[in-house]
Amino acid sequence: MGLHLWRGERHVLNGLSLRLGAGEALQLLWPNGAGKTSLLRGVAGLLPIESGTVRWKGADTSTDYAAYCSDLAYLGHDLALKGDLTAAENLRYSVGLRRQIDAAAISGALQAVGLTAPHDELVRRLSAGQQRRVALARLALWDAQLWLLDEPAANLDAAGQAQVAEAIAAHLSRGGSALISTHQGLPLPAAFNRLSHSPQEFA
Amino acid sequence: MSWAWFHRFGSPPYFYRLATRWVPWLSWPAGVLIVGGLFGGLVIAPADYQQSDAYRILYVHAPTAWLSQMAYTLMAVAAAVGLVWRMKVASAVAAAAAPIGASFTAVSLVTGMLWGQPMWGTYWAWDPRLVFQLVLFFFFLGFIGLRSAIDDVSRADRAGAVLAIVGIVNVPIVHYSVTWWNSLHQAPSVLRAQGPSMPASMLVPLLMSFLGITLYFYAVLFYRTRAEILRRDRGAAWVRELLTGKGKTA
Amino acid sequence: MSRPASSLRAASLILQRDLTLAFRRPGEWLQPVAFFLIVTMLFPLALDPELSRLRALAPGALWVAALLSSVLALEFLFREDGRDGTLEQFALSGQSFAWLLLAKTASHWLLTGLPLAIAAPLAAVGLGAPASAIPGILVALLLGSVSLSLLGAIGAGLTLGIRRGGALLSLLVLPLAIPTLVFGARATAMAIQGEPAAAPLYLLAALTVFGITLAPLAAAAAVRISLE
Numbered sequence: 001m002g003l004h005l006w007r008g009e010r011h012v013l014n015g016l017s018l019r020l021g022a023g024e025a026l027q028l029l030w031p032n033g034a035g036k037t038s039l040l041r042g043v044a045g046l047l048p049i050e051s052g053t054v055r056w057k058g059a060d061t062s063t064d065y066a067a068y069c070s071d072l073a074y075l076g077h078d079l080a081l082k083g084d085l086t087a088a089e090n091l092r093y094s095v096g097l098r099r100q101i102d103a104a105a106i107s108g109a110l111q112a113v114g115l116t117a118p119h120d121e122l123v124r125r126l127s128a129g130q131q132r133r134v135a136l137a138r139l140a141l142w143d144a145q146l147w148l149l150d151e152p153a154a155n156l157d158a159a160g161q162a163q164v165a166e167a168i169a170a171h172l173s174r175g176g177s178a179l180i181s182t183h184q185g186l187p188l189p190a191a192f193n194r195l196s197h198s199p200q201e202f203a
Numbered sequence: 204m205s206w207a208w209f210h211r212f213g214s215p216p217y218f219y220r221l222a223t224r225w226v227p228w229l230s231w232p233a234g235v236l237i238v239g240g241l242f243g244g245l246v247i248a249p250a251d252y253q254q255s256d257a258y259r260i261l262y263v264h265a266p267t268a269w270l271s272q273m274a275y276t277l278m279a280v281a282a283a284v285g286l287v288w289r290m291k292v293a294s295a296v297a298a299a300a301a302p303i304g305a306s307f308t309a310v311s312l313v314t315g316m317l318w319g320q321p322m323w324g325t326y327w328a329w330d331p332r333l334v335f336q337l338v339l340f341f342f343f344l345g346f347i348g349l350r351s352a353i354d355d356v357s358r359a360d361r362a363g364a365v366l367a368i369v370g371i372v373n374v375p376i377v378h379y380s381v382t383w384w385n386s387l388h389q390a391p392s393v394l395r396a397q398g399p400s401m402p403a404s405m406l407v408p409l410l411m412s413f414l415g416i417t418l419y420f421y422a423v424l425f426y427r428t429r430a431e432i433l434r435r436d437r438g439a440a441w442v443r444e445l446l447t448g449k450g451k452t453a
Numbered sequence: 454m455s456r457p458a459s460s461l462r463a464a465s466l467i468l469q470r471d472l473t474l475a476f477r478r479p480g481e482w483l484q485p486v487a488f489f490l491i492v493t494m495l496f497p498l499a500l501d502p503e504l505s506r507l508r509a510l511a512p513g514a515l516w517v518a519a520l521l522s523s524v525l526a527l528e529f530l531f532r533e534d535g536r537d538g539t540l541e542q543f544a545l546s547g548q549s550f551a552w553l554l555l556a557k558t559a560s561h562w563l564l565t566g567l568p569l570a571i572a573a574p575l576a577a578v579g580l581g582a583p584a585s586a587i588p589g590i591l592v593a594l595l596l597g598s599v600s601l602s603l604l605g606a607i608g609a610g611l612t613l614g615i616r617r618g619g620a621l622l623s624l625l626v627l628p629l630a631i632p633t634l635v636f637g638a639r640a641t642a643m644a645i646q647g648e649p650a651a652a653p654l655y656l657l658a659a660l661t662v663f664g665i666t667l668a669p670l671a672a673a674a675a676v677r678i679s680l681e
Contacts, residue, residue, distance in 0.1 A: 044545060047681050048357075070457065070547035078538030084477045085470070093470040094539075097463045097546040097553070100456045341628040348624055352615045361678045362611050366625065369607055369671050373629050376660070380632035383656075384639070 236415025243408025589644025
């Protein structure tokens, strides 16, 4: 189902080719500067690819980019949360761009990620870890098949990291795929978990 | 019919060699024509019965003014080709054309002012053509400024291309608005190059000067594009070959 | 399975969100209009405060101040959303990026352009314009500020992420704004002199329509490049 071919990106990534199946997670444990973020952004279509193609469900993603985007969830370094909005408002405005959503679904998602703060607290008053949880709730609500996660467990304690892993595992068990850049590696179910330690593995 | 020639142009080593071969073929005729045109215009041609000798600055002013507008068009088209077809050579041409275009615009402005002093009695009049040249100058400066503010060459190329396209779409609107504005405020300007009524002794040097300065523009453009390509491809194998195994192309 | 959001819904969410944010932090959005009023106040102080003479200078003073203040306001257009990753999520939302940016530009205009257009007749009266000129000035500024916001969106998109891009932004936007300035100032002058200002207002409206159709596309291309 999920087929990815990817090739040649500026100085960072040369002639890379990899594929990701349904229900599969690929964790990139590459050293700093090896191009993890570039790869994720290239796959998301945020960085232009010098040559080669990104394919999703067998089709070149650039031909119907909007359709590809609706299958895609990208969580970058910047969480795209507004400090002057509450957690619930943030989710309402950002998830609402993609699909229809009601208040009950939002508070359900916030509870599921273990946001302990009141949901009408402004996001800038939350700790970094709590903000990550809000972003995680948004990820779940997006309901996308392909997750591109850039350091999803940064700023999280052990419990938080376990929670991220749990969310990803649930996503995989629904047949979703995930491409994850990470420092420490997340504990995911072994059957569908692939680890990569350097870009050369895909050359 | 194939697009092979188009792709060949797009190959930096091919374009580099082409430009290297063309620079002398453009420079020499340019030099001869400019010297001939200026000699004809400044020495041989008779003085104008109205403007006496002051009109002679036309031999520099008119060609640079025309080239500055052509340079902007060329720059915008090249940048757009670079953006749409991801043709790096075209982006290099656009990047190389901008400073030349800005200089030609500056020369045309300065010569226009020098011409204005004896004709209008002032260096600067709010003549629509002068104002338009000035706006064009700012368009060039904006393009150069934006490019230099972005470190990544490919991003600078594409951002510059968007700006150049927006600019070229706006050029006719700006031109119209400035003409419209002027028509409300003052009488049309005094000067107009007398096309057909111009005697051959004035016209021939003018044409020579036009052609010569145009060739000069292309010579400098090719020369600068060569440098731009080398700078961009400095890591590429063909550049290293060129530098170590020299002689083949030079 | 979830139902996708319509593009109208997406645009209205962006408007709601931006207005909510603006009301929680009102200081930022009041700055450009305050700047506009201060600049127009400086003209009588620097020139001759005699009303009949100020009246001749009023259109120019108003429009130069409006241009400068809207360039100043452009800094708020994409900066925050670019910095915190929101624009990236817009680009990946599956909605037309140009459309979402048009919605953002619309909310920006509501917060900066509209106050400017409302403040302009006040400033004009201070510069000696008769009360009969108010409708004409208001319409001119309404149309002009929309087209300035749209042009500005292109410039703001191109300079997004450039450190200290403010001066560059004005260098890019102000030459493009010349037609707006010419037609707008002319319409204002005619309104002040009591002549029918329809001709320049039509031209201004044409510019605005032209801007609404094409500027978001250019802005979307520009923002995409800046996000890389």
